[in-house]
Amino acid sequence: MKRIAMIAGCLVAAHTASAGIYIEMANHNLTTNSTKLQQKMYIQGGSGRIVDSEGRVTLIKGDAMYIIDDSDKTYVAMDKATMEKVAKQLNEAIAKAKEQIAKLPPEQRAQAEQMMGGANLGGGENKVDVADTGKSDTVEGRKCRVWDVTRNGELDEQICVVPFNALPGKEDLSAVFAKFAKIYEEITKSVPMLAGSMNNEFTARVKAGGFPVRSRGYENGKLIDEETLVKVWREEAVPASMLEIPAGYTQKQLPMGPH
Numbered sequence: 582m583k584r585i586a587m588i589a590g591c592l593v594a595a596h597t598a599s600a601g602i603y604i605e606m607a608n609h610n611l612t613t614n615s616t617k618l619q620q621k622m623y624i625q626g627g628s629g630r631i632v633d634s635e636g637r638v639t640l641i642k643g644d645a646m647y648i649i650d651d652s653d654k655t656y657v658a659m660d661k662a663t664m665e666k667v668a669k670q671l672n673e674a675i676a677k678a679k680e681q682i683a684k685l686p687p688e689q690r691a692q693a694e695q696m697m698g699g700a701n702l703g704g705g706e707n708k709v710d711v712a713d714t715g716k717s718d719t720v721e722g723r724k725c726r727v728w729d730v731t732r733n734g735e736l737d738e739q740i741c742v743v744p745f746n747a748l749p750g751k752e753d754l755s756a757v758f759a760k761f762a763k764i765y766e767e768i769t770k771s772v773p774m775l776a777g778s779m780n781n782e783f784t785a786r787v788k789a790g791g792f793p794v795r796s797r798g799y800e801n802g803k804l805i806d807e808e809t810l811v812k813v814w815r816e817e818a819v820p821a822s823m824l825e826i827p828a829g830y831t832q833k834q835l836p837m838g839p840h
Contacts, residue, residue, distance in 0.1 A: 601625025602750040604792075605813035611806045619809055624750075625819040627757055640824065641761050646768065647826060655833045656826050659768050663835065707769055708733050709784040711740075720795040721810060723747075728793075730785045736802055740785060740793035748792060750816040755790070758783045 604622040609615075623630040628642040638649040645660035682693045709732055716727040718741050725741035745754040762783035786792055794811040797804045 600751065600816045601819035602752050602754075603813065603815050603817050603819070604811060606809050607812045609808050609810050611808065616810075616812075623819045623823055624752055624754070624757060625824060627752075627760065628824040629757065629761065630819075630823050640826065641764060642824060644764060644767075646764050649826065649830065651827075654827070654830045656830050657835050658832055659764075659835065661767070661771075709788070711785050711788045713789075714739075718795075721812065723794050723811075725794050726789075726791075728785075728789045736799040738785075738796050738798045739804060740789065741795040742786075742789045742791040742793050744791040749814060754792065755787065759787045762787050 602622075602624045604624070605618070606620045606622070607616045608619045618634050620634065621632045629640070631639040631641075636651065638651065640647040640649055640656075643660075645658060647659070648657040650656065682690055685693060709730065711728045711730050714727045714729055718725055718727055720741050723743050725743045727739060727741050729736060730738045730740060748754070765783065792811070793809075795808055797808040799805070
């Protein structure tokens with residue numbers, strides 16, 4: 582009997598150790614007091630699946646990020662090899678464009694150079710820093726520390742952070758999000774023109790040492806009247822299939838050029 586109990590205990594322990602984390606976030610409009618789903622996040626074994634309110638899926642696994650499109654059963658891979666290939670193609674295209682521009686009459690050349698600059702083909706910085714405001718708060722029953730986040734030196738958002746070790750689950754979230762942040766950084770280094778469009782939210786979490794249970798954006802130095810709240814955080818097993826590219830999906834090329 583003791584042996585059976587021991588085996589059962591080991592099975593429970595093994596199941597618990599393999600359990601992942603499910604996080605559900607919602608947008609809360611402070612003016613209308615209305616709330617709607619913003620994002621679902623599934624994390625297990627160092628991999629993550631993020632689903633936004635429109636059903637768009639981002640998968641972060643290994644050293645790569647994948648954008649999955651269920652509507653046409655395709656995916657875009659953002660791994661080192663792909664990003665190096667894209668960077669090479671972009672550099673060649675930019676060099677060719679510059680050659681053509683150099684041949685234009687002065688007035689047309691100035692116009693073309695201005696258009697190239699406006700397209701931000703060279704990319705830009707995306708430096709994230711956090712600063713402890715010294716304030717604390719309680720959000721959805723969880724005590725949190727308030728931090729200001731700046732991007733390229735400008736106030737971007739305010740986050741109320743709960744330390745990773747105070748949240749449910751056995752995943753090493755500090756290591757997981759550090760890996761996610763590194764993937765984003767490597768993508769924008771390989772293809773700088775993506776820096777302005779890719780919001781590396783994981784860097785702020787790593788620097789603040791926890792997960793923001795509330796975040797509010799800044800606009801012209803003032804907090805906006807919307808916030809994102811963590812509504813659900815629980816430990817649960819994530820099916821392995823959720824952290825893989827679905828069978829039968831085909832890879833498509835990463836779109837290039839300004840949008």
